[in-house]
Amino acid sequence: MPRIDADRLWARLMALAEIGATPAGGVNRQALSAGEIEAWRLLIGWAEAAGMQASTDPAGNLFLVLPGRDRGLPPLMMGSHIDTQPTGGKFDGAFGVLAALEAAESLDATPERDVVVVAWMNEEGSRFAPGMMGSEAFAGVRALEEVLAARDAAGTTVAEALATLQAAFPHLPCRPLGFPIGFYLEPHIEQGPLLEQRGTPIGIVTGIQGKKTYEIAVEGAEGHAGTLDMADRRDALAAFARMANAMFREVGAADPAVKFTIGMARVEPNAPSVVPSRVTFRIDLRHPENAALDAFGTRLEALAEAHAPPCTVQVKVLVDAPSNEFDPDLRARIAAGAEALGHPAMPILSAAGHDARHMAPLCPSAMIFIPCRGGVSHAEHEWAEPAHVAAGAAVLAEVAASLVLEEETAA
Template sequence: MNRDAAKARVDARIDGERLWQSLMAMAEIGATPGGGSGRIALTDSDRQARDLFVKWAKEAGLAVRVDRIGNIFARRAGTDAKAPPVLAGSHLDTQPLGGRFDGVYGVLAALEVLRALDDHGVETRSPLDAVVWTDEEGCRFAAGMVASGVFAGKVALADALRLADPDGVTIGVALEKIGYAGPAPVGGVPVAAYFEAHIEQGPVLEAEGKTIGVVLGAQARRYFRVSVAGEEGHAGTLPMDRRKDALVGAARMVVALNALAFTFAPRPVITVGDLRVRPNSRNTIPGGCVFVIDSRHPEDAMLDRIEAAMRRACGEIAAAAGLGIAIEDLSRSDATRFDDRCITTVRRAAERLGLAHRDIHSGAGHDACNLALAAPTGMIFVPCEKGISHNETENAKPEDLAAGADVLLQAMAEWAR
């Protein structure tokens, strides 16, 4: 261990039982029949969850600040008020039928770290903030991670406030309604570092018996809309060899895309989960078919090659069947590579605590991906049962959650010393 690492060592440990109790109490807000939580962003249940977090933060003696996009910052003062803060957090909103841990864990682990540092009388030079980011999930306003995007300077505040749900209610109006349109400006301040603890939402750590995932970054992601044009015809009269069936062509493409994913190493994930048929009538040969490709890979350059192969495969299938094809870019986000120093901090903390760990890429997007644009950022993954997430049955072990929070404590203390 070098001198810096020795200096960074903190003997304080979090209280795993208190963390678990906090998680279970929070899960009662918006509790669903299947044992999960449903707290869609900026609804009444989101307000109640925020209120509970703020209550706990105040009881812990933290100074609470809310910014204009509703992000909540609960601050534990450092010895140097001018030092940039070390932030940690995640989100309290969930999918409509979400679990008890996605997002919530990162928020309450950060709160638990601040509580534990108090219990052990540990002082830090930099202030420490436990943060709740508004609307990570994106299931109501059709754009996730918006508020952390505003904080990081990637999204304009005015644009974010104007985003509307299917009923025409904007984020700005919804924030006012639940009382979380705060007065503080959004972002624009130096941040020493940001750490986010999260369940893996995948099966790797559990399968390998590892407690901590040292997250290197998040995958690049590209969405494409493929429109296949054939010719409608009578299902009873047009012989098979005279048809231009758009759905048959699209089906071949879906199978080809799936097979293509297995030909690259490391393997991308390619999904078609949205497919529409025109006119969608049982006795008309489909004249049109539109589907969306979701493709992801940890490396941008590799995703370039995969994209070219996907376009070629679909084009060849269309040409062979005499079908028209148009492939349109819907959205693309580059791979996130977290800060090397933050990655090292997390790995070293896991080692110091004697926790089995491995490096891992995040398959999902997280607020940390936005924060990485504005500050040195790192993430800590812990296992979840069978890798299930965005599901009421999402589950994680108390001891793993406690271990992840202990790593978070070490990481925050190291960057705040």
């Protein structure tokens, strides 16, 4: 009695991974790129062939709707995102969207309410910062105007990139931002090693670890590398090196549960014989306990100030998201679904951020994790086993059926 078609799901994952495929086996399909437009076309084609209807909203989120009997009820929404990091893999995001599509297609009766498969805009935040813009705008956490004004490294705004996407789908209905949702479910690869280490295919996500991101700009003065005395320099890169080194030592190495990353840095003017006048960098700070997260954040800001002179520094908080907890009833349904299918499951904290963070305040929400090899993600060799992909989608399908099919709700 398999509810889902595991082969179809795997074949779709591999087909989607062709779009933006990199020579090293990964995927580079950044938010609102030509690749994402092509990926939308593929998804919409599959959904329409299954009797679903595509629509979008002003934030560039994609909705694939399986109509229910009572269209007035707030829908069950399931999904994730299809944008990737510049050197991303085949599963991060894509698995969640395609598992959701598979779960929707697998329903063997008309659901009592609409089932919406969602692909959120710009979850990764690598082209446009910060990430999760689509779900943030949907949830009202970030103003649409702010999202639309964000620029990529080439100076293109989200608004401009979005216009290109919309022009590629001129007949797609546009729904209002933030329509009511009944339940939200997001399947995803774990992006950590725990499920693999314990040989457990299903993670019942308890919540998402808190995260703060910062943009720090160190401002000095440029000068000639061969003539300006060291004592007279205001070298922004020297200040950055002092600052970063102190941050790795005093925050990154201070607590085994902290995660401290400087993933991005830009040097200006970035010429070999010019003392740098400016270094701008991004910090990603995470900790499962909100008090520790706040304390490390305060420490980082103090270290930036302390090590800046003779340069000056500006610290901007881009994201300040405390830890959250997912809905107990949905977590129980995931546990029941896994048990019914014979898949071992365990509770797990999400170390990575997900769009589900922004849905959780709007409606009962939960996440299902599957293992990924070595715990690796955001990398071209990211990998999930076909059996785990199938298990995750099958559990999702069970939970979806329990929520929207009458006989199952009654069972």
